[in-house]
Amino acid sequence: MSARPSKPARERNDVFVDNLAGRHRAASIWQSLFLVSTLIGIATLTILLINIINSAFGYVALQNENDPQALLAAAKEAGWLSQDFNGDLAEAPQEALIEILKDNISAGLFRRFESEKPLAERSQEEIYALVQERVVAPQIVETWSLIESLTQRAEIEARVAEIPNGALEFRSWLTPGFISRPQNSDPQIAGVRTAILGSLWTIAITVLFAFPVGVAAAVYLEEYARDNFINRVIQTNINNLAGVPSIIYGMLGLAIFVRALEPISSGTAFGVGGAEETTLNGRTILSAGLTLGLLVLPVIIISAQEAIRAVPRSLRQASFGLGATKWQTVWSHVLPNALPGVLTGTILAVSRAIGETAPLVVVGASTFITFDPSGPFSKFTTLPAQVYQWSFRAQGEYRNLAAAAILVLLVLLLTLNFTAILLRNRYSRRLA
Amino acid sequence: MQLESTARTPAGVQLDLRKRRRPHEVLLQVFLFTCGALSILTTIGIIVVLIRESALLLNAPEFSLTEFLTTTEWQPHNGKFGVLPLLNATLITSLIAMLVALPLGVGVAIYLSEYASPRARSILKPVLEVLAGIPTVVYGYFALTFMTPLLRSIFGQDIVRFYNMASAGLVMGILILPLVASMSEDALSAVPRSLREGAYALGATKLEVAVRVVVPAALSGIAAAFIVAISRAVGETMIVALASGAGPAFTFNPFESAETITGHIVRISGGDLSYDSIDYNSIFILGLMLFLVTLVLNIISRVVVQRFREVYE
Numbered sequence: 001m002s003a004r005p006s007k008p009a010r011e012r013n014d015v016f017v018d019n020l021a022g023r024h025r026a027a028s029i030w031q032s033l034f035l036v037s038t039l040i041g042i043a044t045l046t047i048l049l050i051n052i053i054n055s056a057f058g059y060v061a062l063q064n065e066n067d068p069q070a071l072l073a074a075a076k077e078a079g080w081l082s083q084d085f086n087g088d089l090a091e092a093p094q095e096a097l098i099e100i101l102k103d104n105i106s107a108g109l110f111r112r113f114e115s116e117k118p119l120a121e122r123s124q125e126e127i128y129a130l131v132q133e134r135v136v137a138p139q140i141v142e143t144w145s146l147i148e149s150l151t152q153r154a155e156i157e158a159r160v161a162e163i164p165n166g167a168l169e170f171r172s173w174l175t176p177g178f179i180s181r182p183q184n185s186d187p188q189i190a191g192v193r194t195a196i197l198g199s200l201w202t203i204a205i206t207v208l209f210a211f212p213v214g215v216a217a218a219v220y221l222e223e224y225a226r227d228n229f230i231n232r233v234i235q236t237n238i239n240n241l242a243g244v245p246s247i248i249y250g251m252l253g254l255a256i257f258v259r260a261l262e263p264i265s266s267g268t269a270f271g272v273g274g275a276e277e278t279t280l281n282g283r284t285i286l287s288a289g290l291t292l293g294l295l296v297l298p299v300i301i302i303s304a305q306e307a308i309r310a311v312p313r314s315l316r317q318a319s320f321g322l323g324a325t326k327w328q329t330v331w332s333h334v335l336p337n338a339l340p341g342v343l344t345g346t347i348l349a350v351s352r353a354i355g356e357t358a359p360l361v362v363v364g365a366s367t368f369i370t371f372d373p374s375g376p377f378s379k380f381t382t383l384p385a386q387v388y389q390w391s392f393r394a395q396g397e398y399r400n401l402a403a404a405a406i407l408v409l410l411v412l413l414l415t416l417n418f419t420a421i422l423l424r425n426r427y428s429r430r431l432a
Numbered sequence: 433m434q435l436e437s438t439a440r441t442p443a444g445v446q447l448d449l450r451k452r453r454r455p456h457e458v459l460l461q462v463f464l465f466t467c468g469a470l471s472i473l474t475t476i477g478i479i480v481v482l483i484r485e486s487a488l489l490l491n492a493p494e495f496s497l498t499e500f501l502t503t504t505e506w507q508p509h510n511g512k513f514g515v516l517p518l519l520n521a522t523l524i525t526s527l528i529a530m531l532v533a534l535p536l537g538v539g540v541a542i543y544l545s546e547y548a549s550p551r552a553r554s555i556l557k558p559v560l561e562v563l564a565g566i567p568t569v570v571y572g573y574f575a576l577t578f579m580t581p582l583l584r585s586i587f588g589q590d591i592v593r594f595y596n597m598a599s600a601g602l603v604m605g606i607l608i609l610p611l612v613a614s615m616s617e618d619a620l621s622a623v624p625r626s627l628r629e630g631a632y633a634l635g636a637t638k639l640e641v642a643v644r645v646v647v648p649a650a651l652s653g654i655a656a657a658f659i660v661a662i663s664r665a666v667g668e669t670m671i672v673a674l675a676s677g678a679g680p681a682f683t684f685n686p687f688e689s690a691e692t693i694t695g696h697i698v699r700i701s702g703g704d705l706s707y708d709s710i711d712y713n714s715i716f717i718l719g720l721m722l723f724l725v726t727l728v729l730n731i732i733s734r735v736v737v738q739r740f741r742e743v744y745e
Contacts, residue, residue, distance in 0.1 A: 030643070037537075246669070361701070
């Protein structure tokens, strides 16, 4: 570094200029600027979270296709319900609900329900759910965000009053039902179960592939590799791979796993899979998992290398001194001591893989899948791909669904990161 | 000197002193090497795939390289292969992102390494890490549902399109901010204490120490952070795919919608793509461009760190 003489003229004249106050002023102005940029970062994070929570809860204006009170009145008239019944539709006896259902849906649909499970054998709640879904059929007309719901209550109520047959309901889009229901084209009953299962399957394959390979590569580079040309190439190459955009991995996966290895990735080579699919191709969980595996491999290798490097030399020397071979030393002494560090790195890599969207969309995360993935050869969708799909139509209820799915995704990631931090803390305590 | 291969213990038991052959150790070493070499296979795989698929397009009769690099319409199925609109959108969104991320990122880094108390740092650094760990698709949602409405309410609905490059670029800047901040902070923290003490002893203020002594000493690390950030911005996909628009357009107005290279790849390949169609091959030539640009940027950043690093002791 070069210490630039600040004002040479001054030195020549040898006049003392008292500029200390100005320098201090500049210092404090800049200090606040540095602080402000930090605060901007924190503010953004806060706004981002508020923005998501804001969309995940709020009022919805519902319009019923059939008014529940009118249905009850009609039921009384037809004699399915006693005249002195004055509860809600939800409390109506089962027989009455079955009649209402039969009266309001097509005969074909009624027979289908009957053949799926005889209506008489279903519980009252199940029948009520059917009536609610098929007969009352509330449609979402408009949705409001949480902040709007809290601040503009009167205006919202005025709007809803204009809707014939309309009702106002405060809704949390993130419900146990949202997590446990499969994807559906109707935003009212759409859920993320298929997406969560798809994410878990994909990640399982990613870990099964990338963890052993990554750790093995790290062991090779740290314990076995001599400093020669090939090993330097491998090391440089791993560092470069860590900087390749994820979408390029998606294209690699598309060309290699989905197309070139189609018989393997679609499962036809093993004579399995594809039973429930109409178009059989390599756009399966296996392809996606392997693609993500290649993507996180450099990250896992680099973090595992650091963990292995941190194991003290003396441990290895003691092991060699007792006559252990290289592999015995690595397996029984180096790896167990490096394991917490390796696991932390792997968990962080995995949490990156869970949030990865672009490569999976390229490899073929089909966004509309209503059935649960049944194995590595299933078609699939993942949580971030689902968020992408819903965000794309960022209006009305899809925006709320996307926000709720993001909350699920963030909770999943936080859990993983928290585990990583716990592991790290436990590890450092043991060494201390 | 010839060693005896056998020896006797005092009790008369014969011992075999030859080195035992351990074939499984050799096998294991081969396996470990294979795993390491897999990374090279990955690189080769990427290069071969990208070049082979783009070669199909390069050899197509209706394709010419000059047209590819100079014309401004990208409609592969109509035989129009001008990459400029996609490239232009990528550059504009990345530029906006850098304008946000560089000053803020360096500001955060200087604050964290020079001003913040250890306590403040122990809170702020995890916050930045959280910011870095949020999936990019969430940032895309944020751009679409927060940044775009904000821009539209500031500049007017007629000027700012619903999908626009400015919103995508700004949010991308926030995405890259933690990367720039943490890489720069590492570089600043690596500057030895003695340099700071020396400057203080000469009567420098805290700002003068930070800006005239510490930052120049860490300049190679900060420059490397900039370059890595550019490469990240160029390769970033989900934010631009969601917020920047779904159609190539050649415009310099950041409030217009225009599709970037990555956004185009993800949109084309996300649909039901038929293999060996002109659309399929054309995304690989875009991928090849993207790969080369990011590779060169990453190599430059490594060279910058190695060549220009100020080494103390």
